[in-house]
Amino acid sequence: MNALLVVEDVHKRYGKEEVLKGVSFQVEKGETKVIIGPSGTGKSTLLRCINRLTEPDRGRVWLDGVEVTSPKTNINRIRAQIGFVFQDFNLFTHLTALDNVRLGPMRVKGMKKDEATRLAQEELARVGLADKADAYPAELSGGQQQRVSIARALAMNPKLILFDEPTSALDPELIGEVLQVMIKLAQEGMTMVVVTHEMGFARSVADEIIFMEKGVIVEQGPPAQLFSSPKHPRTAEFLRKITELYGGEG
Amino acid sequence: MTTFYFEWWFLPKLAQGLVLTVEITAACIAFGFVLGVLLALGRVYGPKLISIPCSIYIHFFRGTPLLTQLFIVYFGLPNWGIHLSAFTSGILALGLNTAAYQAEYFRGAIQAVKGGQMLAARSLGMSRIQAIRYVILPQAFRIVIPSWSNELILMLKYSSIVFSISLLDLMGMGKRIAARYFNYFEVFIVVALFYLVLVFLLSQSLRWLERRVRVPGLGAPGLR
């Protein structure tokens, strides 16, 4: 098992609806995978199955050679190694930016307070928010909140970060600052799986794009190939629609 | 109309009763707080085996008169060989009762915390208990303060029913003095004023607490 993340034949059903119908893919260390596809297709469900925020019905997931889906695995220890960035940020409302970022290191990793504080300040600086350490989430713009939530994920020193439409809840003028942080992370070699509709980001940053529809992967490949000559008509149609909706370079 | 009959030495006596009122109220609130939080957590997060008994408890104590509950504890339990002092019985009955009400307020507040908060906490690798302790409860407590404050003020006033098991709280002491000197009007006006002052002090402290722990974006919905 060489890849950092291996997802194998993951199935998930909600009631009668089969949301994931056997999804498999791998992510190498340092790679950025972008997942695209219409809404309701199971992209969020897939990301949540990776760290078992949602329990898959069937299929297996490995992180760095450890089977995430094994009942013997301590899932909290796995989750501590997988960052998760949510569409609506989910910063802890009652905590300042600094406390949001250092809570995980302190409570999950048992880091000493002053060490965690230093780390949190570094991570906030890394996302350009060193001066907002004492602000509460409600006092921050959406873009700033999302950057704090990225800092919160980074502070755990994760092997992998999962992004679930990190810019979809943002006003258009705030999208850029979040994408910039993500681009920097990709360049620094962070391993990332990103669900997004930002085609500009996908085109320039992704090592590979996965097009999902109705619970299956329809097609995957490097952005140049997928954008210029998609093999599957559904992919071509989706790309045409999304370009109309979000504009060429996103 | 008769003359107003009140002697100054009644005041230290009533103050003595006031101290007992404060003690009983504080004890039953603290007891009710701990039990109330546990009941609320049991109801929200517990498996059926726990959440159903919690619900039954809450419905029983909210669905029957406080005075009945007090009499069961003080006059009823001795039939089962359990003899508690009037003081303990008062605190226990009031505490068991307010626990049920506090539990319902806490439950509402826990459920008012946005679902994404738990997800985010778990995604960092926190256990469920850690997530509840560090993320859910600190928010729920802030949300609950207004309705919780009302409950505390009610309990301060309801604590007066312990006079019926012959405790000399503010109410009991007033009744004893008034019965001897036959000046019910005068004594109970003073007793009422004492309660008024207590309620004022309590509600001011709770407001102070609310301001003290207030966080932008975590406004308590509804009252006040």
Ligand SMILES: Nc1ncnc2c1ncn2[C@@H]1O[C@H](COP(=O)(O)OP(=O)(O)O)[C@@H](O)[C@H]1O
């Ligand atoms: N917790 C849930 N309970 C029931 N149905 C759900 C739940 N989460 C997602 N679904 C359903 O699963 C389908 C896929 O959802 P989702 O993974 O959020 O898709 P996407 O992220 O691609 O928009 C949708 O039809 C959605 O209604």
Ligand SMILES: [Mg+2]
């Ligand atoms: Mg989604």
